[in-house]
Amino acid sequence: MSDDTLDRLLSTEPRRAEEQGEDEGRSRQLVGDVIVAVDIGGTKMAAGLMTMQGELLDRDQIPVDHRLSADGLFSSLNTLVNSQLVRARDHHHMRPVAIGVGCAGPMSRGAETVSPINIHSWREYPLRERLVAGTTLPVYADLDAKALALAEGWLGGAQGKESFLAMVVGTGVGGGIVLNGQLLDGAEGNAGHVGHIIVEPNGRRCGCGSKGCLEAEASGSAIEAITGRPPSEPTYEIMQRTGRLVGRAAASVCNLLDLDLVVVGGSVALGFGATFFNSAQETLDEHAKLSFSRGARITPVRLGDRGPLIGAGAVAVRGMHRARRAARSQQ
Numbered sequence: 001m002s003d004d005t006l007d008r009l010l011s012t013e014p015r016r017a018e019e020q021g022e023d024e025g026r027s028r029q030l031v032g033d034v035i036v037a038v039d040i041g042g043t044k045m046a047a048g049l050m051t052m053q054g055e056l057l058d059r060d061q062i063p064v065d066h067r068l069s070a071d072g073l074f075s076s077l078n079t080l081v082n083s084q085l086v087r088a089r090d091h092h093h094m095r096p097v098a099i100g101v102g103c104a105g106p107m108s109r110g111a112e113t114v115s116p117i118n119i120h121s122w123r124e125y126p127l128r129e130r131l132v133a134g135t136t137l138p139v140y141a142d143l144d145a146k147a148l149a150l151a152e153g154w155l156g157g158a159q160g161k162e163s164f165l166a167m168v169v170g171t172g173v174g175g176g177i178v179l180n181g182q183l184l185d186g187a188e189g190n191a192g193h194v195g196h197i198i199v200e201p202n203g204r205r206c207g208c209g210s211k212g213c214l215e216a217e218a219s220g221s222a223i224e225a226i227t228g229r230p231p232s233e234p235t236y237e238i239m240q241r242t243g244r245l246v247g248r249a250a251a252s253v254c255n256l257l258d259l260d261l262v263v264v265g266g267s268v269a270l271g272f273g274a275t276f277f278n279s280a281q282e283t284l285d286e287h288a289k290l291s292f293s294r295g296a297r298i299t300p301v302r303l304g305d306r307g308p309l310i311g312a313g314a315v316a317v318r319g320m321h322r323a324r325r326a327a328r329s330q331q
């Protein structure tokens with residue numbers, strides 16, 4: 001099992017004696033450590049407090065106001081985050097130790113800069129640096145779909161699985177891949193972009209510049225463009241078609257990476273429910289025919305609306321673990 005395995009990264013180590021001494025005066029009454037988890041999407045920003053065991057103690061959210069400037073938007077996020085920091089100490093008697101962020105992509109590695117497709121005022125916005133300045137805590141950030149993969153592997157529908165694919169089918173389509181106990185990053189941190197697997201060779205033009213990508217055919221925005229109706233008012237045929245296309249992409253990934261589990265979240269997939277999942281499973285069965293991919297399952301995520309924040313928290317725990325390991329190897 002690798003060092004990045006969730007089990008191991010989530011085993012917390014005792015704080016050094018001098019660190020505890022520093023905090024002694026003001027935090028004698030603090031009973032444990034928490035991560036401030038932050039989830040940033042195109043319509044809302046959420047922040048919450050997560051224990052090192054993955055329990056959410058508190059949460060709050062604000063809508064994304066698209067009229068605000070880049071810094072104006074950050075300021076509203078910073079207020080949200082700082083109110084959770086205050087609640088951690090004053091209300092829950094817990095010590096905030098880090099910020100974990102799941103953010104819509106694309107982003108540069110570690111979210112040094114983020115350019116979420118649905119937040120137009122943030123283009124190469126230095127999110128991580130701003131959050132460090134605003135909170136004085138270490139900040140760890142990753143793509144929201146990768147964060148969700150961490151959460152589902154830790155406490156959700158893929159708990160105990162060494163290898164699986166997690167997908168988000170909502171306004172856009174994202175994904176995160178855990179292989180042999182490790183969340184895949186890729187050269188720039190963008191591994192797992194299942195939304196750009198080709199599912200219709202002569203399909204619709206995608207925002208990425210290609211044609212027939214899953215995102216261009218099965219995302220909430222694509223469904224709205226194709227049907228002229230919001231994805232919250234689907235026809236039976238569109239629910240089935242969306243499931244079929246997601247099943248097609250899932251089969252390619254299962255065949256490619258020797259996987260037998262795909263967990264799917266996101267407003268479109270969960271909103272379409274059993275019709276979507278039955279159709280996705282049927283298509284997966286049709287196309288996952290290799291000895292190792294036959295029988296692969298596609299199931300809904302299990303953490304529901306807690307998933308994104310638990311995922312953001314897990315990003316921080318993973319980051320803290322890596323930082324400790326790097327420090328140790330330099331000694």
Ligand SMILES: [Zn+2]
Pocket residue numbers: 195196206207208209210211213215216
């Ligand atoms: Zn694309």
